[in-house]
Amino acid sequence: MNKIIVVNQPSRWLLNIPGVEVVSSRRYLSDKKFSTLKNVRIFNLSNDYAYQSRGYYVSLLAEARGHKVVPSVKNILDLKERSLAQSVSEDLNDLVQKSLKRIRSKEFILSIYFGKNVSNQYSKLSRELHKLFQAPFLRARFVHIGDKWEIYSVRTIPFKEIPEHHLPFVQTFAKEYFGRKRYDSARKGKHLYDLAILTNSKEVAPPSNKRALEAFAEAAEKLGCYVEFITRDDYNRIPKFDALFIRETTAVNHYTYCMARRAQSEGLAVLDSPDSILKCANKVYLAELLSTAKIPTPKTVVLSSDNPKEADKMGYPCVLKLPDSSFSRGVVKVRNREEFRTKVREMLKTSDLVLLQEYMPTKYDWRVGVLNNEVLFVCKYYMAAGHWQIYNWNSPKKSDVEGNFDILEPSQAPPQVIDIALKATRLIGNGLYGVDIKIVDGKPYIIEINDNPNVDAGVEDSLLKEELYNKIIRFLLDQINKEPLFNQTEVKSFDVTKKSSALH
Incomplete structure (x- = not known):
């Protein structure tokens, strides 16, 4: 070569x-x-x-x-990221402390030439930093904070700034370096891909609990990923990753959609894709989509200020839903005309359209988890104690906020539940979905399709265990090398500033 x-x-x-x-x-x-x-x-x-x-x-x-x-x-780009230097500091902590334990000052600068330093005592540390950042000439700055050393920054050194008395060493290192037939590739082998997982630690009902997030990270790392949990503040860093996995409740007029759209426009693999968020997050859209495809749902009417009396035709009790409701929030049961008038008036202040649905009481809802048009898991979610929904956010007892669950092998679920779930998700795409279904008089009805379904440790993973996380991460990584979903002209026409109002 x-x-x-x-x-x-x-x-x-x-x-x-x-x-x-x-x-x-x-x-x-x-x-x-x-x-x-x-x-x-x-x-x-x-x-x-x-x-x-x-x-x-x-x-x-x-x-x-x-x-x-x-x-x-x-x-x-990695060399410009302060956060990456911090994560490297954690990864190499033992080596850093061992290498710098005799330094008495509060700051130390390490010059690295082709993976080496002029002093042999720093050779291993120099080699590890060079493997990570790969630039021929590096300058690592360490600071002593509290009782330990931390990497503050790693930068390149222009050749003209190399001290003259270092040049003989650099000449020796260079001959050895350029004489090699093989070179370490930056973060390859150990890390084939960079995966960002979007989370929100302040979310009351996140789609994955802490143990599940750890399991996702562990699965990704075993599959060769560098994993970083990111937040809404990392919007501008999205292009440095290969894939984005959203584990925060999504919505269209929200930064989660903006981040998914930015990732898609940059060519990243994305789960949930912005297309899935658009289709699933709005219940008015879903109602129209399912109706057109002749997939059974509860009787549904789209209300506006022009037709507020439709509930009288539906009968009481009935259910009102805001189009972008999730986790049972924005969903209310009204028992009579007076309650209906009060609630629909409140909802129409928030949205021009409100969904009115037939009330279908059941002891539990079916949830079918679907990935790439294949069933991952099947759950029965029981209603919260003394409540008509799975979640009762107004319960005085924390233990009664959620109902119990049973998880089943897909083969144990009624065939019509599996069939209707797959038929519904094919209308959306090939991503990760949770389909909520009720069975009334032996007939299944789609309640909703979630683009960001729960995957909690101890619940949805009860049967597949770590294989559930492996399947989801493998699917996401498989998308990295596939053709983009749209052409470059469309990518260039996407203007992030148009969505700036949602980046709040």
Whole structure:
């Protein structure tokens, strides 16, 4: 494999490396000769890797040309992330403490040249940091906080800033480095992909409990992922990941949708996809979709200020739902005309449309978990004690907020429950869904389709255990290398600023 060093000014390159061509960044970017070369490894030693700088474009075009490049664009972006330095500090904590235990100052700067330092005592630490960040010249800054050392930042060093008395060491390191036939790839092997899991620690009823989130992370790491739990504040960091997994209750006029849409526009694999959020989050849309497909649902009427008397035709009691309700919130049962008038008036202040549905009392609802048009699990969710819904948020006893559950093998569930669930989810897509179904007089009725279904440790995973988490993560990772769902013209036309009002 041919090796090429790219620098800003070859005339100022002081190292003599046999068998390695040295070219300017300007020439590498503009000379068509380099765009057609095959079997090439590029070592980008530009002075600056800032976004859209010449050094940045060297790595970007090298990747586009199919050249193996060090550092990669991902490495360059990683070097700008303060949070990544913090996570690395945690991963390498024992090595950092051992390596710096004799340092008495409050700050320490470690210069790393091709994975080595001029002092052998820091060789292992230098090697590990180089494996992670891959830039030929690195400067790691450590600070002593409390009773331990932490990595504060990792940055590249322009060649011109290398101290003169270090140059003989750099020459030796360089000959060894460029003489290699194999190179460590940044976070590859151990981490094939970067997975972001969106969560909200303040959410009262999140779709996954803490143990389930840990299980998802463990499954992803075993499958070769670097996993990071992110929040709404990480919107601008989405492009650095390969996949986004949303484990927070979604809504369209909400940052969860904006983050899903941003991820999709950047080419990430996304679960839940913005398309699924759009289709599932609005019950008016679902009612129309299911009705058109002739899939049984409770009798349903879409109310507006123009037809407020429809409940009289439906009969009492009946159920009112806000279009974007979830986890039983925004869903009320009205027992008579007076309650109906009061509640519908309140709801129409929030939404121009409100859903009116036939009341179907049952002891439990069926929940069918579906992934990629296959059944993952089947649950019976029993109504909360003394209540008509699975959740009773007004219960004075915390233990009575949720009802009990039974989990079954799909083969144990009534066939009509499985059939109607799969028929319904095919209308939405091939993602992860939870289909709520009631059986009345032997006939199944779809209540709703959730794009962000519960996957809680101790409940939905009771039968499959860790395999449930493996299946979901495998599906998400399989999407990374698939063709995008829309063309680049559509991607470019997407304007995030149009959704800025939802990023609150």
